[in-house]
Amino acid sequence: MSTSIVTQSVLSSPLGKTRFTTSCFPSTHVPSLRRSARIQVNCKAENEDINEVKSRLNPPSLNVNPNFFSLFSFYGPAPERINGRLAMLGFVAAILVEIFSGQDLFTQIANGGFTWFVRMTILFTVASFIPFTKGIGPGATSDSFWNPDAEVWNGRAAMVGLFALAVTEFAKGGTLL
Numbered sequence: 798m799s800t801s802i803v804t805q806s807v808l809s810s811p812l813g814k815t816r817f818t819t820s821c822f823p824s825t826h827v828p829s830l831r832r833s834a835r836i837q838v839n840c841k842a843e844n845e846d847i848n849e850v851k852s853r854l855n856p857p858s859l860n861v862n863p864n865f866f867s868l869f870s871f872y873g874p875a876p877e878r879i880n881g882r883l884a885m886l887g888f889v890a891a892i893l894v895e896i897f898s899g900q901d902l903f904t905q906i907a908n909g910g911f912t913w914f915v916r917m918t919i920l921f922t923v924a925s926f927i928p929f930t931k932g933i934g935p936g937a938t939s940d941s942f943w944n945p946d947a948e949v950w951n952g953r954a955a956m957v958g959l960f961a962l963a964v965t966e967f968a969k970g971g972t973l974l
Contacts, residue, residue, distance in 0.1 A: 875926075878925060879922055881953060881955060882925070882948075882952060884955035888958050891959065891962060896974060
């Protein structure tokens, strides 16, 4: 972008056609804006409109004892946390089984891995509801290394890692390690 501004300013200037500027173009030249140039921004939104937009962008806050449907809603805390926890468990388990047995991810799933997946899904889903029954929400903040935001980001990284492992092993036709 800065190159296009410099080029436009040099070509539109009266000195743009001189021998000096065409043979020796200064790369550090920054064009100056005219002092008479004015930029004016008008906002016609009212306070009610701004509050409505903010309420739509921010997820609703959780009550002390939310019901099942509010936990699993689009902005609810359960789907991403449970999927992240399962992805972290699945990624570590897939790598460890691959190291010790030499089976790729698809062979692990075919040899009883699906039943373990269903069991762990049920266990982690039930275990994820326990803090909500005690009135502890996902927005609990902590200054320590182990905080809710770190869990969400680690879960996202594990989801991407598990997907990348599956795609790589499928493309390679065998184990990753």
